Amino acid sequence: MFKGREEKKRPRPSHIRQQERFGFAMITPSMLFLFVMAAFPLIMLVVMSGFRIDLTYPAGNRWLGVGNYLQMVHDSRFLHALKVTAIYTVSTVFLQVVSGLALAMAFFRSFRGQGFLRVSVLLPMILAPVVVGLAFRTMIMTPEYGILDYISMVLGFGSKPWLVDPEWALFSVIIIHTWQWTPFAFLVFLASLNALPSDPLEAALMDVRNAWQRFWHVILPMIRPAVVIVVIFRTMIALRAFAAIFSATGGGPGTATEILNLYTYRESFNSLNLGYGAALGTTLLVITVVISMIFFRMRESRM
């Protein structure tokens, strides 16, 4: 009787319980940290979005319910920021994937002098985005004295309003982001091309004569998982973009390059309107979550 109760008390052998205790002990510091510094603030962000929190006039702070969101629907600057974010995200991801894939295909199986090229393409990715943005704003895209504008003039295209004209500015910040991050797509695609098993690849390539068909019908299906991953990674990063645009154009001219991140920043920390800023931030959170859920589904169903 006594023995039986003892056995019920510990259904698992002691070394397994020790393992479990050890496992929990090892993850507790980081999980506690992420809960306090990431999960809790995000809950607080959603709660804050229901309030009017204006640091310039604290006496007027009060519960608004969905008031901030109602204001958002009629806020043309928000709708504009949403549009700019969509254009920026879709075009940078598209350009990175297409040019990264094209370059990886060109170097596939004839890659010499890897080290030097690897360092060159690694550089943009590890540089501070604020330095990149400022360098483009001054030495590269300044009319006449910027080296890119100078090259454009020498080649006969003439001086361009890179960051001054609203449409050119959006184009330029897309180019800056693409410049900085195409190497990532290139390196991932090159790694997955080199990891393909060579025998089935050779056999399949033998059957198809046309180079374009080879790429489209043989190679692309084989590296589709890598393409999906790059699209996911880069979309998530493009949605977080801030420092490079902030330092290159500051969202301008006017609001031409003001993505949602920049508008949220200005509303929260320039106008000190934290409640409305929190509502904008919550919207961004929802967009991120929805897009990542779609991506997870896509990956599961296709792979």
Next chain:
Amino acid sequence: MAYKKMPLWLRGLRSGLVFSLYVLMILVWAFPVIWVIFTSLKTRTEIFTLPPTIFFKPTIEHYIEALLAQDILRGIINSLLVACGTTLFTLLIAVPAGYAFSRVRFPFRGRLSFFALLAQMAPPIGLIIPCFLILSRLRMLDTYAGLIAVHMTLTVPFSIWLMITYFQDLPPSLEEAATVDGVSPFNTFLKVVLPNVWGGVGVTAIFAFIESWNEFLYAVVLTGSTTKTAPVAIFGFLAAEESRWGPFTATGVMIMAPVIMVALVAQRQIVKGMTMGATKG
């Protein structure tokens, strides 16, 4: 191999094209960086000379001017403190977690590791609004501890995931002998497992350091005159004096220098760490 069947002249043409592309790529990606370095070493008149000069007598006057500007020297020191602190505390909590998630069995393991992945997706601007309010209530704005804690929300999730992949590569039998001998799990981790992943810990440290060293949004919101980091200082400097490209590029080079040196030494490992998550996924 289809390539071998090509006639010689076609192979030659192909190699020539690939080589020109190779040169073009190096130009496109390395040139802007080299141009920043060149500009930082030119005199003020030479910076604004057209056509731009490639051969010139280098000068370090802009470096001296930049370092004498209080904000910038202080910013570099602050950045160093914050980045080292972030790296140290990140490793302290992320390496054990990576080990437990990859090699110890316990309930809810999958769900908790997924939580760590989710934390990485949080939009930074959404996180900084409540963190700003919390830290201001705690009177921790413009403190190293505050900025390090917020930087760690960026570094801890990816460090856990990077460490998981390094621990997974170890042979499953590694801990068995120690367990049979009655060594405690923690000592096994410390003395048997950890010495096998120092390389992985090093790569994780590099990524954490670079992330914190380059970070701008959190730093610009949370820091003031005492803890302003280098990226915030250089932004303030250029915003105030738009045309002073010399000191600006000199500061830019000083911000880039540690990262470039790390890239030269550990390029292979960095590229592997960057692409690993994507190719293994």
